[in-house]
Amino acid sequence: MHAPGLAALLRPGEGWARHEHGTHPLFADPETKPVVSPKVHDPFDAAKPDEAADTLYGRTNVFVREALRELDYPERLQKMLLTPQREVHVELIITRDSGEIGAFNAYRVQHDNSRGPFKGGFRFHPDASMDDARSLASLMTWKTAVADVPFGGAKGGVRCDPSQLSEHELERITRKLVQALRHVMGPTQDIPGPEISAGSKVMSYWFDEYSKYKGFSPACVTGKPISLHGTYGREYATGRGVYLAVREFLRAEHAGKIVGKEIVLLGFGNVGSWCAEMLHYHGAKVIGVADRSGGIANQNGLDVPALRHHVKARPPFGGTLRTFPGGTPAAQEELLRLPCDVLIPASVSSIITAENAHELQCKYLAEAANSPTTPEADQILRERDIPVLPDIYASCGGVIVSFFEWVQNVQNLRWEEDEVNRSLDRKMTECFAEIWQIHKDQKLPLRTAAYVRALQSVTRAHIHRGFD
Ligand SMILES: NC(=O)C1=CN([C@@H]2O[C@H](COP(=O)(O)OP(=O)(O)OC[C@H]3O[C@@H](n4cnc5c(N)ncnc54)[C@H](O)[C@@H]3O)[C@@H](O)[C@H]2O)C=CC1
Numbered sequence: 001m002h003a004p005g006l007a008a009l010l011r012p013g014e015g016w017a018r019h020e021h022g023t024h025p026l027f028a029d030p031e032t033k034p035v036v037s038p039k040v041h042d043p044f045d046a047a048k049p050d051e052a053a054d055t056l057y058g059r060t061n062v063f064v065r066e067a068l069r070e071l072d073y074p075e076r077l078q079k080m081l082l083t084p085q086r087e088v089h090v091e092l093i094i095t096r097d098s099g100e101i102g103a104f105n106a107y108r109v110q111h112d113n114s115r116g117p118f119k120g121g122f123r124f125h126p127d128a129s130m131d132d133a134r135s136l137a138s139l140m141t142w143k144t145a146v147a148d149v150p151f152g153g154a155k156g157g158v159r160c161d162p163s164q165l166s167e168h169e170l171e172r173i174t175r176k177l178v179q180a181l182r183h184v185m186g187p188t189q190d191i192p193g194p195e196i197s198a199g200s201k202v203m204s205y206w207f208d209e210y211s212k213y214k215g216f217s218p219a220c221v222t223g224k225p226i227s228l229h230g231t232y233g234r235e236y237a238t239g240r241g242v243y244l245a246v247r248e249f250l251r252a253e254h255a256g257k258i259v260g261k262e263i264v265l266l267g268f269g270n271v272g273s274w275c276a277e278m279l280h281y282h283g284a285k286v287i288g289v290a291d292r293s294g295g296i297a298n299q300n301g302l303d304v305p306a307l308r309h310h311v312k313a314r315p316p317f318g319g320t321l322r323t324f325p326g327g328t329p330a331a332q333e334e335l336l337r338l339p340c341d342v343l344i345p346a347s348v349s350s351i352i353t354a355e356n357a358h359e360l361q362c363k364y365l366a367e368a369a370n371s372p373t374t375p376e377a378d379q380i381l382r383e384r385d386i387p388v389l390p391d392i393y394a395s396c397g398g399v400i401v402s403f404f405e406w407v408q409n410v411q412n413l414r415w416e417e418d419e420v421n422r423s424l425d426r427k428m429t430e431c432f433a434e435i436w437q438i439h440k441d442q443k444l445p446l447r448t449a450a451y452v453r454a455l456q457s458v459t460r461a462h463i464h465r466g467f468d
């Protein structure tokens, strides 16, 4: 059965009567009645989005298009949903600690703001690029819609190797970033948040620098420390959200409770380590963990709190995952093939590929990272009957609590930790139920079901806002 098309979104009496089905600009013949699209590219960037499937953005759009096929939307609307609104590329020049000049390319893509201000993190990573930012910005549009928080989607990246930057250099780069982008960002325009190698320290520098130009503006960025207008619960929100998502998923699949489930995590930074902690606390057996430096396995279950302590402490009191005494060193590729109940990628994009998807021995895959599975791998997992809990839902706990932080900042008040956590639990549960319903009713994979829900929500906002 097909999902309801555009006409079904246009409910009479919702204030859009001006555009009855058939006369709405979206249905107009482009030859006879031109409609001004709000999606305009920043002429500053010569590169236009390349939708070829071999780009990251193209791969993300493979999933979007799959859901669009269920929705039967007019071509012009599809184009709008597939096209980023603004793309900015800047070069940041700083003086390195050595006295030399350092130059870093940085990107911000603002994909869609029909549902609210653009929202999404800034990652510091050697692979950061415009293509990467486009793909991740688009995911944020669908993620905020799935999570039903009133934000749009954006993402940014600074192309650098954070392990080669001192604390002061990271601070200088962040301040330069604010100086370069402050005209297109702000509490009601575009609000950054945590991402790879960008935690609460980077968010503090952002808040400080932005406030120098625009006055005290805590709502200009989320993921700040609690002592600097941050919220309780944001530090572990994405990891906790993944745990809640897995809990709901197992329940719906009649696969039993978390207790005793065998888990493998690929990525042990903010998201991976907190997710491991939450799952361990609720009785799961975390039998393997990997990060950039290698991995560690223990069939009896790793002592996750001790492992987190170990990787945070410096030698001789701590070190890398591989030097943890409570397990056997293992490469990421080995852990990927380890039999387990749930495999959770929590690091970079495209970890699960056509080359390794045949080798996975998990019963379920839960995507804590953004875009960890390529479309080819996704297809293989479908054929192998391995259900996938998609990134735009599984990793949305972070942006949900970022929304709670923004709300507190705008109102100048603070919620108790318990209130944040209860609200996140409720939202993750409700969002899952909505996706599951579409999955069951329309017999769609969970990923497509999540995209259908997101596309309907974004489209509804576009229609209500009008297009001229
Ligand atoms: N921090 C947040 O609130 C959110 C993060 N995410 C996603 O979760 C993932 C992880 O983000 P964070 O934990 O915040 O970053 P992080 O910087 O705290 O941790 C990144 C982890 O990935 C590993 N890693 C980096 N490059 C790698 C590579 N080439 N191969 C294997 N492992 C590699 C690192 O060793 C580390 O364990 C990313 O995909 C991010 O987009 C999604 C939603 C929100």
Ligand SMILES: O=C(O)CCC(=O)C(=O)O
Residues within 6 Å of the ligand: 119, 120, 121, 122, 140, 143, 191, 192, 193, 194, 195, 222, 223, 370, 395, 396, 398, 399, 402
């Ligand atoms: O909290 C935020 O705004 C960052 C969230 C994000 O970048 C993500 O969910 O991928």
